[in-house]
Amino acid sequence: MKLQQIFAVMWKELRQMARDRMTVAMMIGIPSMQLLLFGYAINPDVRHLPAAVADMANTAGSRALVQDMFATDIVRSVAGARTPQELQALLQAGQIRIGILIPADYERRRLDGREAVQVIVDGSDTSVQASARQLAQMPLEGQRVAGPAQISVLPLYNPRRIAAINVVPGLIGVILTMTMVMFTAMAIVRERERGNLELLITTPVTSAELMIGKVLPYIAAGLVQATLVLVLGAWLFQVPVHGTLWDVYAASVLLIVANLSLGLLVSTMAKTQFQSMQMAFFLFLPSIMLSGFMFPFDGMPKVVQWLAEVLPLTHFIRLIRGVMLRGAGLLELWPDALALAGFSVAMMTLAILRFHKRLD
Structure with a gap:
């Protein structure tokens, strides 16, 4: 082993890292975000x-x-x-x-x-x-x-303060957020890397048809995941479902579509599958930290609450806990259902517009 050769390889990797703006952003952004979230946004002392x-x-x-x-x-x-x-x-x-x-x-x-x-x-x-x-x-x-x-x-709704009853409904949202965004974040990039994108361009399929066609199969996969969490939660932890299963699945579909649309938008911005994974991971941290899943939403500063209102998981946590634990219906929780639907439309529209520009 020669130190000169090791140094040459190391220098090459450093230069390559410096040229990759996404990697540099992750190196700086993730610790900065965690410091701000835990130091400023996360507050277990709930007020107001x-x-x-x-x-x-x-x-x-x-x-x-x-x-x-x-x-x-x-x-x-x-x-x-x-x-x-x-x-x-x-x-x-x-x-x-x-x-x-x-x-x-x-x-x-x-x-x-x-x-x-x-x-x-x-x-x-x-x-x-x-x-x-x-x-x-x-x-x-x-x-x-x-x-x-x-x-x-x-x-x-949870008089004995059993942690699983509070955690399992929110866990449906966390799992769907992690998997759905990741799946579609790599969708367009994978087509480009495999050379399939050029074939799709020559077909009469429009940008909207391509995007919607890529989303639909994952909706079924997301419902399977939601069902698995519901069955295991009821079997292992006796987590109740006081509302209707229809409302549970309707809320899940709203979150699935919102996350898939967000993942498609990420996919149009990333150049490689690794880059798309980095961007998706960058979205996971604020979603899990600020949604009310791990830390009390009411304990966060107002500015952070406004930021959390943009995240689909925040609205789903309210929906799923309202349906499963309080027995509420989606009509009673319509503001959060409407927010998820609006988020899906906005993200899907942006993804279609960006993909169309790439084709030009």
Whole structure:
């Protein structure tokens, strides 16, 4: 072995790496992104949870208690309710994460030392339960410390806080994001590297027909993956499906099409299959970190939440947990379903336009 030859090969690799802009971007971008995500965006201390209050007592004491609860910054008012049923409907539709129920005989209960307030929590996200329990430590009017069980916490949908029940529905989205984007990210590049692209250009197939034709087979593959996760989740971890299977599969199809469209757009920008894999991996990090799958969405800064709203996985997490754990329907969760559909149309349109330009 000669050091001069080793040095020559090393120098050649360094120059080749420097010429590959995607590799340089990955070397700089991934550690920078992780530092920003974990240092700035990820915050386990959840605040400003969307909440609604059903104050059936409407006394000076009950109104003061509500103001004190909102002053903690743990919750913020986003809707109003008059009855427990209205609170339940808001929770099921995902419009609020916490419902505060104050009964009509609040003052008598408070003076008797009985349970006087009930904090109803969307337990489909375990991090919300931990933050909501801080409200139960608040003292009522005339007390220095909270009375015994005077503010109770009622977690719905996952009262035992079993991690698998919270994780498995979101895992469907994570798996579909990783596989679907990767499959189609290499689609056009693979055709170009194998020389098949020139043959396709000579056929009467249009750009739109080619793109849609490449997407359709993977939809079936994605549904097989979703079914596998559902079956294993129910068998191994007893994960419930409170909604209909139709809504579960409809939400899955929306995410599959969104990810396939995004993968096709990546495929039109990459020059090699390795480059397409790099770009796809670059998209995985923010999707998994910011979607609410691993870390509480409500704990992120507003700017990061706006960025997360662009990611399809963020909307799917809300859809699938709403359907499987809360028993909601897609019509109740229409904003997130509409966001996924709009994302698919936008990405597919851009992919078709970019591919048409490549043909020119």
